[in-house]
Amino acid sequence: KQEVxxxxxxxxxxxxxxxxxxxxxxxxxxxNLQWFRQDPGKGLTSLLLIQSSQREQTSGRxxxxxxxxxxxxxxxxxxxxPGDSATYLCAVNSGYSTLTFGKGTMLLVSP
Amino acid sequence: EAGVAQSPRYKIIEKRQSVAFWCNPISGHATxxxxxxxxxxxxxxLIQFQNNGVVDDSQLPKDRFSAERLKGVDSTLKIQxxxxxxxxxxxxxxxxxxxxxxxxxxxTRLLVL
Numbered sequence: 001k002q003e004v005x006x007x008x009x010x011x012x013x014x015x016x017x018x019x020x021x022x023x024x025x026x027x028x029x030x031x032n033l034q035w036f037r038q039d040p041g042k043g044l045t046s047l048l049l050i051q052s053s054q055r056e057q058t059s060g061r062x063x064x065x066x067x068x069x070x071x072x073x074x075x076x077x078x079x080x081x082p083g084d085s086a087t088y089l090c091a092v093n094s095g096y097s098t099l100t101f102g103k104g105t106m107l108l109v110s111p
Numbered sequence: 112e113a114g115v116a117q118s119p120r121y122k123i124i125e126k127r128q129s130v131a132f133w134c135n136p137i138s139g140h141a142t143x144x145x146x147x148x149x150x151x152x153x154x155x156x157l158i159q160f161q162n163n164g165v166v167d168d169s170q171l172p173k174d175r176f177s178a179e180r181l182k183g184v185d186s187t188l189k190i191q192x193x194x195x196x197x198x199x200x201x202x203x204x205x206x207x208x209x210x211x212x213x214x215x216x217x218x219t220r221l222l223v224l
Contacts, residue, residue: 004153034212043115043202043215044154089153098167099213101153 002027002094006102013080014110021075021105023090028068035064035075036089038104044089048075080109113137115216117203123222129191132219136184136205142166143180144213145188146202154202160186161209193223 003026013019023033032051036044048057048064050073056065063076077084087106091099116135124130136143141162146154157176158168162183171178175194180186190197200220204213 031210036215041217041220043217044204046212046214049212091153098156098159099154101155103151103153 002030002092002100004090004092004100004102006088006090006105008105009103010106010108012108012110015080015082017080017109018076018078019080019107021077021088021090021107023073023075023102025071025073025092025100027094028071029094030068031093031095033064033066033073034091034093034099035062035073036091038087038089040086047088077107080107082109082111085109115203115205115214117201117216117219119219120217121220121222123224124193125224126195127192129189130193130221131187131189132201132203132221134186134188134203134216136186136203137214140205140207140214141183142206142209142211142213143186144204144206145178145186146204148200148202148218150199157188159209166209190221193221195223197221198223 005024007022034049035047050057050066061078066073087104089104090102143160145157148154157171158178159166160180178188200218202218204215206213
């Protein structure tokens with residue numbers, strides 16, 4: 001059974017800092033890995049999707065890496081802004097599009 | 112392009128009552144998912160539809176939960192009777208097919224008293 005762990009559970013940084021969120025998974029036989037953002041009281045917004053054959057994906061200030069053999073992914077956020085404050089969820093697709101989610105990292109970026 | 116629509120947004124009921132949630136996926140999306148997200152947890156898949164057929168309902172508590180997707184478009188999720196531990200946000204998502212990115216609706220927040 002796939003298990004996904006995210007560290008840290010919460011993170012508070014001042015505006016402008018670069019930061020890294022971590023995600024680990026127990027079964028390396030995955031199809032892809034996805035990072036989502038969730039704002040309070042709202043649904044999830046997909047940020048980046050990395051296929052199992054890829055090493056990283058970039059979108060603007062966001063960069064996600066994947067090391068399938070070690071069961072790890074990181075989400076790097078450059079020059080953080082208060083608008084980045086949200087919960088970030090990592091989800092692993094182990095087949096048939098079934099996503100297994102971590103518990104998320106709650107990020108607070110203070111002005 | 113309109114996103115995934117869900118209603119109601121909030122629902123408060125007493126235990127043992129029944130409740131139903133509605134989801135309208137993005138037009139043309141063949142795959143529809145219902146997730147349960149308990150406070151402080153990540154979403155957990157309850158059921159996945161491909162058009163109007165069930166692909167995966169292994170984590171759906173079938174003694175009290177049911178879902179249908181008639182005509183392969185809208186879907187309803189029902190809980191009967193509700194328990195206190197069903198308090199959660201129920202998220203609906205859709206995708207073009209099972210290999211594509213899932214798009215999530217705003218969710219329905221259920222409180223069972």
